[in-house]
Amino acid sequence: MESKIVELLNQSIALELNAAKMYMLFSTKFPEEHAFWWELSMEEENHASLLRSGRDFFLSQDLFPEEILCNKVSILEATNVKLEEVYGQCQKDNLTINDAANIALWIETSAGEYHFQTAMSKNADDKMLDIFQTLNNDDKDHALRVKVFMRKRGIEEKKLF
Numbered sequence: 001m002e003s004k005i006v007e008l009l010n011q012s013i014a015l016e017l018n019a020a021k022m023y024m025l026f027s028t029k030f031p032e033e034h035a036f037w038w039e040l041s042m043e044e045e046n047h048a049s050l051l052r053s054g055r056d057f058f059l060s061q062d063l064f065p066e067e068i069l070c071n072k073v074s075i076l077e078a079t080n081v082k083l084e085e086v087y088g089q090c091q092k093d094n095l096t097i098n099d100a101a102n103i104a105l106w107i108e109t110s111a112g113e114y115h116f117q118t119a120m121s122k123n124a125d126d127k128m129l130d131i132f133q134t135l136n137n138d139d140k141d142h143a144l145r146v147k148v149f150m151r152k153r154g155i156e157e158k159k160l161f
Contacts, residue, residue, distance in 0.1 A: 009055040011076035020044035065129040108143035
């Protein structure tokens, strides 16, 4: 079972880093919105660091709060593959702010991100989850922040994949 948790953690870390990379790309492609995308990118990096620390320090002591992870490696792998593919396209294509916002919404509502954000927002009944929430601080509700961003700019939500 522990090897499955390690796989889940590794794929979750990759997802956070892929999201961070995507948002950093958006911050350079849309300088007028740089601060918004840069902040999301830094927060995703922070999420990856939290998961990495959890894997490296708490997993061996059986203290890792597993509810912050999606429970299917295959879902995380597929999301990472798709995100890497989309990132490659975004580097090449003329990307609009509408495209970027909808990609961000897709990322933030993907299974891995959803599990992490849900766990970070719930009332912690577990000491380790409480520690992770404290360390995560205010780096949450990315999907809501992206939706607010879209609403303020009149961007229509589109189902991408």
